[in-house]
Amino acid sequence: MSLQSDNISWTSGGAAIVKGVTLQVPEQGVLGLVGPNGSGKSSLLRLLAGVRRGSGGAVLVDQRPIDTIGRAEIARRLALVEQHATTDVVLTARDVVALGRLPHRGALGGWSARDEEIVQRALARTGMTRSAGQSWSTLSGGERQRIQIARALAQEPRELLMDEPTNHLDIRHQLDLLRLLLSLGTHVIVALHDLNQAMAFCDEVAVMSEGQLIAQGKPVEILTAELIGEVFGVEAMIVRGPNGPRISFF
Numbered sequence: 001m002s003l004q005s006d007n008i009s010w011t012s013g014g015a016a017i018v019k020g021v022t023l024q025v026p027e028q029g030v031l032g033l034v035g036p037n038g039s040g041k042s043s044l045l046r047l048l049a050g051v052r053r054g055s056g057g058a059v060l061v062d063q064r065p066i067d068t069i070g071r072a073e074i075a076r077r078l079a080l081v082e083q084h085a086t087t088d089v090v091l092t093a094r095d096v097v098a099l100g101r102l103p104h105r106g107a108l109g110g111w112s113a114r115d116e117e118i119v120q121r122a123l124a125r126t127g128m129t130r131s132a133g134q135s136w137s138t139l140s141g142g143e144r145q146r147i148q149i150a151r152a153l154a155q156e157p158r159e160l161l162m163d164e165p166t167n168h169l170d171i172r173h174q175l176d177l178l179r180l181l182l183s184l185g186t187h188v189i190v191a192l193h194d195l196n197q198a199m200a201f202c203d204e205v206a207v208m209s210e211g212q213l214i215a216q217g218k219p220v221e222i223l224t225a226e227l228i229g230e231v232f233g234v235e236a237m238i239v240r241g242p243n244g245p246r247i248s249f250f
């Protein structure tokens with residue numbers, strides 16, 4: 001198991017926000033993190049990415065506690081795409097993607113043809129080649145989101161952590177992004193609100209509720225009407241159709 005948390009907790013201002021989560025990231029495929037607003041998904045992603053230190057327990061990368069690993073090594077290994085990217089940056093879209101190459105460059109390392117090729121490929125995979133020269137500050141919310149994802153891809157991480165990456169994206173770009181995640185052949189952990197997207201695109205789901213991980217496994221086994229009712233407080237029915245199971249809400 002290359003990335004896992006072992007009973008990780010995080011407390012802020014006396015409030016327990018993440019409560020003893022033991023999560024195993026599968027060796028391949030897409031792990032969807034689902035749960036109501038405020039259930040701790042973003043906080044857990046930040047702990048897993050080493051951006052935040054836990055108050056108890058550990059995050060392990062290849063069995064090594066993440067807080068014993070240097071920043072650059074973590075960044076060559078893990079990329080986190082957060083919900084809110086800053087807006088006051090005087091860079092082009094391509095420059096933002098190029099930032100993803102920083103952890104791979106030594107102190108004296110210059111910009112190589114390979115770096116440029118990786119940046120161009122990341123722009124192409126996210127459908128942003130035509131906007132490469134545009135100023136970051138003028139991009140729409142959805143375009144910024146795709147550029148942040150391109151930056152993360154340029155990092156060539158083994159684990160890609162994404163916090164609601166479909167936010168701001170229109171339906172075509174949501175589906176393109178989810179298909180892209182499936183095609184990456186890397187470990188992806190993605191917080192999603194749309195349970196039908198989690199059902200259709202994730203190899204596994206992990207369900208957070210009030211700071212705790214309450215279930216993890218195959219979407220069709222975990223996202224039952226009973227669990228959805230308990231965790232989200234809504235009535236749901238699983239409908240089995242020709243394209244797989246769908247969740248209907250009442």
Ligand SMILES: Nc1ncnc2c1ncn2[C@@H]1O[C@H](COP(=O)(O)OP(=O)(O)OP(=O)(O)O)[C@@H](O)[C@H]1O
Pocket residue numbers: 012013015017035036037038039040041042043044
């Ligand atoms: N730095 C902080 N200090 C205090 N409380 C915080 C902090 N960050 C988050 N919280 C609280 O922790 C809880 C979990 O927040 P988190 O953002 O992890 O949830 P989430 O599941 O990602 O929510 P959402 O689906 O709304 O994005 C929330 O109640 C939030 O207000």
